[in-house]
Amino acid sequence: MHIDFLQSPVVVARSLIGWTLLVNGVGGVIVETEAYDMDDEASHSFRGMTARNAAMFGEPGTAYVYRSYGLHWCLNLVCGPSGHGAAVLVRALEPTNGIDTMQQRRGVQALRLLTTGPGRVAQALGVDRSLDGLPLDRPPFALSPPGVARAVSIGVRVGITKAADRPWRFAMTGSAHLSRKL
Numbered sequence: 001m002h003i004d005f006l007q008s009p010v011v012v013a014r015s016l017i018g019w020t021l022l023v024n025g026v027g028g029v030i031v032e033t034e035a036y037d038m039d040d041e042a043s044h045s046f047r048g049m050t051a052r053n054a055a056m057f058g059e060p061g062t063a064y065v066y067r068s069y070g071l072h073w074c075l076n077l078v079c080g081p082s083g084h085g086a087a088v089l090v091r092a093l094e095p096t097n098g099i100d101t102m103q104q105r106r107g108v109q110a111l112r113l114l115t116t117g118p119g120r121v122a123q124a125l126g127v128d129r130s131l132d133g134l135p136l137d138r139p140p141f142a143l144s145p146p147g148v149a150r151a152v153s154i155g156v157r158v159g160i161t162k163a164a165d166r167p168w169r170f171a172m173t174g175s176a177h178l179s180r181k182l
Contacts, residue, residue, distance in 0.1 A: 002145070003015055003019065006060050006079070006080065008035075008037065008086070009035035009079050009080060009086040009087060010037075012035070013170050014170045016170075017032075017033065017150055017171065017172050018146030018148075020096065020144045021142075022098075023127060023131070023142075024140040025142075026097055026124070027096070027097055027098065027125055028093040029093060029146070029172075030090060030092075030093055031092050031093060031175040032090075032169070032171045032172070032175070032179055033088050033090060034089040035170075036076070036087055036168075037080070037085070037086045052066060055078065056078060056086070056087050057084070057085045059078065059082050059135070060078055060079050060080060061077070061079075061136050062136060063078070063131050063136060064077070064132065064133075065122070065127055068119060072120075072122060072123070073123070074121075075090045075118070075125070075127045076090070077136060090121050091118050091121070091179050092116050092171075092179045093124075094172075094175060101126075102124035105123055105124055106120065116177055118179070150172050150173070151173035152171065152172065153173045154169070154170055154171075154182075155167060169182065
């Protein structure tokens with residue numbers, strides 16, 4: 001089983017729920033994602049390629065890392081055809097691997113607070129701009145499929161003002177590790 005990153009970001013975002021994402025052996029189960037596409041006003045690719053978002057126009061199956069509001073790194077997984085400008089934001093994980101490392105990086109002990117929100121995910125996994133554009137199918141990244149199918153809930157994206165009504169947020173139904181209830 002594998003993720004076909006050539007598909008639309010909406011399909012990829014939904015498909016990623018339940019997959020395990022590790023960065024240098026640290027991470028967990030993806031429980032929340034959001035899709036962003038080039039025809040989407042909320043997407044970094046909407047106005048075209050810039051130095052900041054160039055990785056988003058790169059090869060599918062690579063990382064797009066950017067700093068949000070100058071404070072937090074965010075990890076996205078590039079999808080769609082090469083040059084298209086689409087990606088999936090990893091909003092939340094259920095921590096499973098390297099929990100001690102995540103607790104040290106985040107300065108918190110509570111599992112619930114380690115990886116609930118895109119900035120927390122990046123900090124806990126040690127993601128920064130040095131990973132921008134790197135392929136997801138080799139170190140430091142590792143993606144593995146779920147052992148069992150997971151129920152997926154769908155809702156609108158959060159933290160945006162443009163195209164906020166699109167139902168492009170996907171979450172593992174019943175997960176206690178979501179950034180916000182769905």
